[in-house]
Amino acid sequence: MIPIVLDLIVAGLLAGVIAYCLVLDQRLRALREGQTSLTDFIAKLTEATKRAETTLAGIKMVAEGSGAELQQRTKAARAAxxxxxxxxxxGSKLSSRLEGQRPENGAGQALLKALKEAR
Incomplete structure (x- = not known):
């Protein structure tokens, strides 16, 4: 009778080990699937990072070109x-000289009036 009881205990323990192995197998499968998803995510993230770097390089080139053009235009505007x-x-000096020479005829007065209005 003792050997049968021991066999039943061993069989019960084996059944417990088999059940635990099945649970462990399910968890390992879930972990592998998660690992695959994580690998895919990392690959996509790497690709997105490369695209962002390329885009930033393009933006930097455009900004540098715009900055140089803006400097040229600013320089031209200051010169103008x-x-x-x-x-x-x-014009102010010429106007002052013309006012000082005030002709007495009507044509000169009209010219001075036009110059004053032009200011």
Whole structure:
């Protein structure tokens, strides 16, 4: 009778080990599936990172080109502003000289009036 009881205990333990092995197998399968998903995710993330780096490099090139163009335009605008300042100064001096020479005839008065209105 003792050998039968021992055999039943061993059989019960074996059944428990088999059940635990089945549970462990399911968990390992889930882990492998998760590992595959993680590998796919990492591959997609790497691809997205490469695209982002390429895009940023393109944006940087465009920004550098725009910056250089903006500097050129700013330089040209400053030169034009300086030239306009000289022209305004020359016009003011000419106007002052014309006012000082005030002709007595009507045509000269009309010219002076037109110059004053042009300011």
């Amino acid at each position: 502003a300086d030239e306009l300042a000289l022209l305004v100064e020359s």
